[in-house]
Amino acid sequence: MMRLYIIGLTILIIAILANGLILKFGMISWYDFISLLSKSGSNAFSKLSIIDYLWLFIGYPLTLGFGYWLGEKIYSLFKKG
Numbered sequence: 141m142m143r144l145y146i147i148g149l150t151i152l153i154i155a156i157l158a159n160g161l162i163l164k165f166g167m168i169s170w171y172d173f174i175s176l177l178s179k180s181g182s183n184a185f186s187k188l189s190i191i192d193y194l195w196l197f198i199g200y201p202l203t204l205g206f207g208y209w210l211g212e213k214i215y216s217l218f219k220k221g
Contacts, residue, residue, distance in 0.1 A: 146218070147211030154207030158200065168192045170200065 159169050168176070168188060173196060176184040188196075 142218075143212075143215045146215045147208055150211030150214060151204055151207035154203060154210065158203045162195060167195050170196065 159171075162169055173184070173188070173192075176187060180187065
């Protein structure tokens with residue numbers, strides 16, 4: 141149970157940091173995309189740049205995967221100690 145908590149907490153922290161950074165770079169987050177989708181419908185897809193698509197469908201999942209990997213490493217440090 142502690143393993144899942146540490147991994148989940150790490151993913152949450154990484155996600156918060158990633159969302160903060162992408163806003164500074166002017167890219168769209170999933171929250172912004174969902175809001176745009178609810179306002180514009182299928183027209184929302186034409187309003188995104190290729191960078192936004194790359195971030196949403198490649199960068200963000202990889203970032204969250206890194207959060208999982210980091211959480212596993214942190215848990216293994218606690219487990220050994």
